[in-house]
Amino acid sequence: MWTPRWLLIFFFIVLSLFQESSQYENQEQQVKGFFEKAESASGHTNNWAVLVCASRYWFNYRHMSNALGMYRTVKRLGIPDSNIILMLADDAACNARNRFPGAVYSNPGRKLDLYGENIEVDYRGYDVTVENLIRVLTGRVPASYPRSKRLLTDDRSNVFVYMTGHGGNEFLKFQDNEEMSAFDLADAFEQMWQKKRSYKELFFMVDTCQANTLYSKLYSPNILATGSSQIGENSYSHDLDYDIGVSVIDTYTHYMLQFLEGINKTSKTTMEDLFNIYDPVTIRSHPGVRTDLFSRPLNDVLVTDFFGGVADVDITEEYDTSWDLYKSDGPVTKEPRPNPSKLMHVEKASYAVSIAKEAGERPTMSRAWAALALTGLLVLFTLLHGCSRTTSSTQEKL
Amino acid sequence: MNNEQFEEELHVRPLQDGRVYTNFVFKILLKNAVPRSANTLGSEDEAQHYTVFPLALGQIIREYAVTELHLSLNAGKWDYASWGYPDNPSVGSGAELWAWMGEGDEKRVSISFDARWQGLRNALAGLFCASLGELDERRTTSPVYAFQPDGDLPAESMNLAYAFHPSENICTENLTPFIKLLPCKSRSGIASLLNPHRLFDADWHGMSIRVLWRADEGVEVQLGVQAVFDPIRLRGQQKRDWDFPHIFDRTITRACPVAYSSTIRVDLPLSGPYTLTPDPITAGNGTAVFDVMSANKPLDVSLLYLNEAHFTYPVDPSPQTDLSIARSHTGTSQAHGRFHVTLTNSLNHPQRVAYLETPPWIIKFYLHTLTVTVDQDPRPRKDIIQKLTYIPTSSNLPTLFEPTLILPPNSTVHLTLDFDKTFLRYTEHPPDAQRGWDLPPAVLIPLSSNGSSAPPSLPRMYTNTLLVDLATPDFSMPYNVIIMTCTLIAMFFGNVFNLLTREFIAIKVA
Numbered sequence: 016m017w018t019p020r021w022l023l024i025f026f027f028i029v030l031s032l033f034q035e036s037s038q039y040e041n042q043e044q045q046v047k048g049f050f051e052k053a054e055s056a057s058g059h060t061n062n063w064a065v066l067v068c069a070s071r072y073w074f075n076y077r078h079m080s081n082a083l084g085m086y087r088t089v090k091r092l093g094i095p096d097s098n099i100i101l102m103l104a105d106d107a108a109c110n111a112r113n114r115f116p117g118a119v120y121s122n123p124g125r126k127l128d129l130y131g132e133n134i135e136v137d138y139r140g141y142d143v144t145v146e147n148l149i150r151v152l153t154g155r156v157p158a159s160y161p162r163s164k165r166l167l168t169d170d171r172s173n174v175f176v177y178m179t180g181h182g183g184n185e186f187l188k189f190q191d192n193e194e195m196s197a198f199d200l201a202d203a204f205e206q207m208w209q210k211k212r213s214y215k216e217l218f219f220m221v222d223t224c225q226a227n228t229l230y231s232k233l234y235s236p237n238i239l240a241t242g243s244s245q246i247g248e249n250s251y252s253h254d255l256d257y258d259i260g261v262s263v264i265d266t267y268t269h270y271m272l273q274f275l276e277g278i279n280k281t282s283k284t285t286m287e288d289l290f291n292i293y294d295p296v297t298i299r300s301h302p303g304v305r306t307d308l309f310s311r312p313l314n315d316v317l318v319t320d321f322f323g324g325v326a327d328v329d330i331t332e333e334y335d336t337s338w339d340l341y342k343s344d345g346p347v348t349k350e351p352r353p354n355p356s357k358l359m360h361v362e363k364a365s366y367a368v369s370i371a372k373e374a375g376e377r378p379t380m381s382r383a384w385a386a387l388a389l390t391g392l393l394v395l396f397t398l399l400h401g402c403s404r405t406t407s408s409t410q411e412k413l
Numbered sequence: 414m415n416n417e418q419f420e421e422e423l424h425v426r427p428l429q430d431g432r433v434y435t436n437f438v439f440k441i442l443l444k445n446a447v448p449r450s451a452n453t454l455g456s457e458d459e460a461q462h463y464t465v466f467p468l469a470l471g472q473i474i475r476e477y478a479v480t481e482l483h484l485s486l487n488a489g490k491w492d493y494a495s496w497g498y499p500d501n502p503s504v505g506s507g508a509e510l511w512a513w514m515g516e517g518d519e520k521r522v523s524i525s526f527d528a529r530w531q532g533l534r535n536a537l538a539g540l541f542c543a544s545l546g547e548l549d550e551r552r553t554t555s556p557v558y559a560f561q562p563d564g565d566l567p568a569e570s571m572n573l574a575y576a577f578h579p580s581e582n583i584c585t586e587n588l589t590p591f592i593k594l595l596p597c598k599s600r601s602g603i604a605s606l607l608n609p610h611r612l613f614d615a616d617w618h619g620m621s622i623r624v625l626w627r628a629d630e631g632v633e634v635q636l637g638v639q640a641v642f643d644p645i646r647l648r649g650q651q652k653r654d655w656d657f658p659h660i661f662d663r664t665i666t667r668a669c670p671v672a673y674s675s676t677i678r679v680d681l682p683l684s685g686p687y688t689l690t691p692d693p694i695t696a697g698n699g700t701a702v703f704d705v706m707s708a709n710k711p712l713d714v715s716l717l718y719l720n721e722a723h724f725t726y727p728v729d730p731s732p733q734t735d736l737s738i739a740r741s742h743t744g745t746s747q748a749h750g751r752f753h754v755t756l757t758n759s760l761n762h763p764q765r766v767a768y769l770e771t772p773p774w775i776i777k778f779y780l781h782t783l784t785v786t787v788d789q790d791p792r793p794r795k796d797i798i799q800k801l802t803y804i805p806t807s808s809n810l811p812t813l814f815e816p817t818l819i820l821p822p823n824s825t826v827h828l829t830l831d832f833d834k835t836f837l838r839y840t841e842h843p844p845d846a847q848r849g850w851d852l853p854p855a856v857l858i859p860l861s862s863n864g865s866s867a868p869p870s871l872p873r874m875y876t877n878t879l880l881v882d883l884a885t886p887d888f889s890m891p892y893n894v895i896i897m898t899c900t901l902i903a904m905f906f907g908n909v910f911n912l913l914t915r916e917f918i919a920i921k922v923a
Contacts, residue, residue, distance in 0.1 A: 071844060109488070109584035109613045116614040117585050132599075132609055135542050136586040141843060142544050159532040161539030192844035 020397065059215045060171040062324040064089045064099045067148060069180030069189045071105040076261045077252050079107040080121040081179040081222055081268040083129040088275045089175065092323030100151055100166055102138040104180075104190050114258055121264040121272070123256040137164050145195040152176075153206045154213065170212035175220070175321045179268065182223030184246060185232065197232040208235040216309070218286075218321040222267045224249045227303035239309040239316070241290065243267035244300035251299050266298050278318055280325050287313040418442045418673045419465045419596055421603045426680040427716065428496050429733070431645050431653040431724050432616065433660060436500045437603060437638040439595055441466050446632040450569060451478040451515030451529075454522045465671055467594035470624070470634060473536045477529040480571065480626055481513040481562045484537060484545075486583040487619030489641075490877050497733035498872055501621055501637050505854040505875040508581035510534065510548055511560050516570045530574050541622075542586040548576035551773055552853070554813045557802045558767035559858045559873065564625030564633070577771065577853035579878040583620065585609040591620055594636060602669030603677070603705060606661045607638060614647075615640040651723035656715030664711040675705040677714060686719040735760050736820070738768075738857045740876040747834060747884040751782075754828040754855065754876075758820035764871075765799070765863065768828075769856040770814040774806045775835045775883060776852065778814060782831040788824050797826055817860065834883050842885060852879040 066089070068082035086101050108119050108130045118128040138147060150156050151166050168174055181188040185197040207213040219240040221229050226242030233240060243250040243265070252262035253269040264272075274292050278284055290313065293302045306313060319325045424436040443466045449458060458475050474482065483503060491504040503509055512533060516526060524532075531549065538545035553576040560575055588609050592599045599605050612618055618640040626632050644655040657664050668675055679689065679701045691709065693701035705712060718724075737757045744750035758764050785797045797818050804813040820826055843850075859871040887893075 106582050106584055109582055115610075117610040117612070130585055132585060133589050134586050135589055137539075137542065139542070139586070140544050140580075140582075142546070157535065159528075159535040161536050163539045163542075190844035 058171070059173040059320065061169075062094050062098060062173050062175070062321070063166060063168050064094050064175045065102075065151065065166065065177070066099065067102045067143070067176075067178045067180075069102075069104055069143065069178065069187055069195075071190045073105075073107070073110060073112045074261050075105070075180075076107050076119075076259065077264050078179045078181075079103055079105065080119050080129060080263050081265050082177065083119050084121050084264070084268060084272045085177045086134070087129050087131070088272060089322055092275075092278065092319060092325070093280050094322075094324040096135045097163065098324065099135075100137050100164070101135065102143045102148065103136050104140065104143040106139065112260075114260075120256065120259065121254075121269070123254050123263065125256065125258070135163065141190075143190065145189050145193055145199070148189075148195065149199065149203050152203045154210065166213075168207075168213045171215050172213070173321055174207075174214045174217045176217065177220045177222075178229075179222045179265070182221070182229060183225050185228045187221070187223055187229060197229045200229065201232040201234055204233060204238060205235045208237075216311075216320070220271075222250060222265050226250060226267075227301075227305075230305050233305070233308060236308055237310060238305075239286065239313075239321075240305040241302060243298070243302050245303055248300045267300070267302060270294075270298060275318070275322060278322070280319060280323055282317075282319060284318045285314050286316040286318060286321075289318055416444045417463065417465050418444065419669075419671055420674045421669065421672055422675075423603045423606070423677045424500060424680075425677065425714070427653070427655075427682055428641070429727055429730055430495045431643070431726065432496070433642045433644060433655050434496060434499070435638075435640050435642065435660075437607065438500075439604065439636040441596070441634045441636075442631055443471075443633070444631040446626075448480045448567070448626050448632060449475045449478045450567065451517035452521055452569065454478055454517060454524055454529075465596040467634060469540055469590075470594060470622070473533065473540065474624055474632075476536070477514065477533045478517070479512050479514050479533060479624065480566055481564055482533075482624040483509070483511050483560075483563075483621070484541070484623075485509045485619055485621035486541070486543060486581065486587055487617070488583050488613075489615075489617030489619075491617055491875065493734045493737060493874060494732045495730060496641065498874075499639055501623075501639055502872040502874075503621055504617075504619060504639070505577065505579075505856070506878050507577060507579035507851070507853065508543055508545060508548070509575075509577050510537070510545060511573060511575040513562050513566060513571050513573055515567070516572050526572060526574075534576075541590050543581060543583075544578070545581075547578050547581075551809050552576045552578060552771075552811060554771045554804075554811055556769050556771070556813065556815055558815060558817065558860065559769045559856055562625070563623070565628045566626075575771070579851035579853045583618070584613060587620065588612070588638075591622070591636060591638075594634075596671050597669035601665075601667035602672055602675055603665065604669075605665055605667075606657065606663050608662050611642075611660065611662050612638070612640055615642050617641040645724060652718070652721070653724045654715070654717045657713045659715075664713045665705060666711045668706045668710075672706070677703040677705060677712075679703070679714060679716070682716075682718070685721065688715075688717045688719060690715050690717075732759065734871075734874070736764065736766070736857065736859060736871060736874065738855070738874055738876055740855050740879065742852075742879050742881065747882055748836075749831065749833045750881070752828070752830045752832065754830075756818070756820055756826045756828070756857065758822060758824060758826075761822050763822055763862075764820045765817065765860045766820060767815060767817050767858040767860055769858065771811050772806075772814075772832075772852050773811045773850070774809045775837065775850055775881065776812065777806055777833045777835065778812055779831045779833070780805075782829070784829045785818075786827045787821060797821075834881065836884055839886055839888075839891075842888075846883075846885045846888070849880045849882045852881055854878050 066082045066085050068078045070078045082101065082103060086099065089099060090096070107113065108117050115125065117130060119130045120127065121129055151164070154166060156165055178187060186194040188194050204217065214237070216237045216239070219230055219233070219238060222243045223229070225244055225246050225248060227245045230240035230242055251266050253264045253266040254262065256263045270292060274289060290304050295301045418441070420440045422438045424438070426434040428434055443463070461471060461475060463471055485503040486508050487504055487506050490506060491499060512530070514526065514529060527550070530553065534545045534548050553574055555573050556575055560573060588607065592604060592607060595604050597604060599607055619638070621637045623635040623637070624632065642655070642660045644653050644659060645651055647659060679693070681689070681696070681699050681701055689701055691703070691712070691714070694704050695702045703712070703714060735758070739755045741753050742750050743753055754768070756766070756768070780803060784793045786792070787794055787797070798816045799819060800817040802813065802815040806812045818826065854875040854877060857874045859869045859873070861867050861869045
């Protein structure tokens with residue numbers, strides 16, 4: 016069966032296919048290289064954050080201040096309000112019990128106001144329910160909901176999900192009324208993965224009692240999860256302010272925020288450094304990390320990959336004025352032609368197609384068609400030849 | 414920018430109990446614009462180009478073909494007796510949304526009125542970070558006399574949708590997008606005085622968004638913030654002197670360059686020597702006017718009361734309004750109660766008013782128990798209520814109770830009405846069920862007398878919200894039932910199984 020003729024045909028087909036794929040490989044590499052920064056292989060283009068405070072009532076002030084501390088950090092490191100979904104189950108700042116109206120503090124002594132003057136809370140009060148959270152994560156919100164209430168992630172988004180409240184073994188309590196189980200959350204994340212791959216990498220942080228159980232049931236890829244305490248352990252509050260009258264921050268989140276205060280947008284601190292500050296003695300519980308679903312090593316992942324919205328900008332040289340369509344007067348309508356030798360790293364992938372056009376040939380599929388045609392001819396030829404040979408052989412037999 | 418005009422004004426009025434009423438009004442007029450007709454919703458809208466007119470709000474108005482829109486978010490109880498009438502009459506505590514929208518010809522328009530109302534609510538909820546999605550059919554009504562349009566309406570058939578959510582609160586996240594709608598944001602002009610840490614400390618505060626159409630001018634957006642500050646409490650001493658850094662913790666450092674006019678009006682106190690600094694542009698008719706554009710910056714208006722070591726509250730304060738209304742509910746049961754409304758007319762002539770009550774479905778009125786008495790006379794009167802518009806509650810729709818009354822001169826009318834409280838299903842209770850349910854405020858609308866075409870001279874008034882205590886179940890009951898049933902079944906089954914299947918075999922004991 017494997018005559019030299021057949022071998023030749025087989026070899027030729029394989030060669031043509033290789034050339035085809037290598038050409039595509041070349042272009043893939045160029046597009047990938049455009050997205051990847053030189054240092055890390057994260058490959059994400061935008062950052063989103065979902066920050067949920069699931070408890071209501073004044074004595075749960077610290078949960079609201081946890082979520083607001085994360086909100087402030089994430090905003091400071093560059094994620095805009097349009098990419099943050101903040102859910103607060105109760106109003107702490109303008110609560111009638113609040114001695115300092117319009118302000119939420121996370122340390123006794125009240126040095127830093129987390130509420131500030133520029134805040135957008137997307138879901139508040141009775142709107143913070145398990146159903147609404149799952150709808151936001153999976154994208155199944157009613158048609159009339161505006162953009163600010165939707166999680167518009169795509170397959171190049173890094174999503175940071177932070178949840179705080181009262182919880183227990185594999186559940187999180189919402190507003191003292193209903194619970195969300197770890198299975199619900201795992202299914203929601205899986206739906207995010209299945210449905211248009213709505214995240215590239217997801218970082219899940221939870222600060223409740225027995226928090227590590229909440230991420231124990233996750234099964235989707237590219238999720239890094241961490242929690243404040245393991246099964247059977249409580250997470251404790253950290254500080255109490257005597258004028259506000261309640262605890263103002265939780266221990267785990269306090270140490271997280273303290274670490275993140277030392278980070279700015281250009282920082283190269285990795286997630287491994289973040290997890291290295293876990294000290295069961297000072298945090299008074301055993302925080303945990305789950306990395307088995309995460310593909311990259313932790314010392315390669317920057318903290319700003321999840322907490323910040325860092326845009327890597329290369330300044331190009333002044334654009335070539337010969338491209339001005341109207342020289343003397345009138346507006347310049349031609350945009351500067353992107354110089355392929357100096358790729359401009361931007362967060363949105365708007366120039367990808369044009370770059371590919373400049374750098375490589377347009378995939379015309381001519382080689383594929385030629386290979387197919389030649390293969391077809393060869394097959395036809397061998398069939399005809401084979402037919403004549405078999406007829407002659409049968410004749411001989413007879 | 415010749416077809417858009419932005420004007421801003423701050424009105425400051427000292428009140429008789431030492432407090433200071435401030436009203437910020439930002440008006441943006443889109444000249445010669447016409448609101449989108451509901452019949453054009455099937456086709457694409459013409460392009461809109463705005464410079465200072467807020468784009469986010471303009472897009473929402475055109476998307477749902479809204480002619481007139483009023484949204485207000487308030488906190489506190491407006492004290493009509495001490496403070497008089499506010500400049501903007503919408504002072505009900507909570508979130509109030511009402512809109513006049515065209516009905517839309519059903520054959521040409523694919524989207525129904527209710528769907529547009531829902532879209533409008535959700536769009537405004539997203540824009541202003543408020544839970545306005547709760548204003549669905551459970552809280553929406555269409556009053557007859559109340560909420561007549563402030564502007565003009567086009568010739569097509571228009572409907573009013575009115576909804577009130579008394580449990581809504583207002584905080585910095587509502588003020589942030591509000592300020593972002595202004596052309597100068599809070600960087601310059603009068604809006605730079607809007608400091609959330611002081612605004613939400615005020616004894617009464619609220620913000621309002623009004624969109625109206627005037628046929629001869631165009632579409633106007635009025636963004637307003639009203640607040641009643643207490644300089645005595647802020648200072649800690651009993652002196653009612655105030656200035657901008659004292660009440661707002663801010664001064665005006667720059668004027669808004671795109672403003673057509675930017676003025677501050679201060680109502681001068683009626684009595685006592687006082688000093689008003691800086692010097693106003695005009696001072697007459699009891700009002701001093703400052704022009705922010707031409708004044709020396711930083712602009713800090715201050716009013717000092719001379720010869721007043723400390724302020725004494727008026728012993729017998731005269732009511733500042735001619736009409737007054739108070740509403741309460743009585744009864745100790747969790748199954749029924751009674752509304753008691755007191756309407757006082759201090760004018761010397763009878764006044765025709767409408768009274769609007771829109772409680773949610775948890776309250777069921779018994780209309781035959783409606784009793785009207787005047788002053789101390791216990792005999793029920795049949796001549797006070799002229800007309801009654803009444804749509805009782807059904808399934809989860811609210812009641813609409815809107816009688817028209819003639820209040821006799823110099824008298825007090827008492828209305829009482831019995832109601833039943835619903836026993837809600839287990840899942841219908843809010844998360845904090847033991848708190849109770851808020852009832853929206855009742856509205857008193859003075860009307861012009863019968864046959865007169867002149868508009869009424871007095872603005873509408875709101876009562877306080879009421880908190881109604883409903884019977885709550887024991888929310889741990891299902892868990893207890895399951896545990897007990899399982900225990901009983903296990904014990905019963907265990908014993909019966911053993912009895913039926915256990916065999917006693919004698920073992921030889923040697």
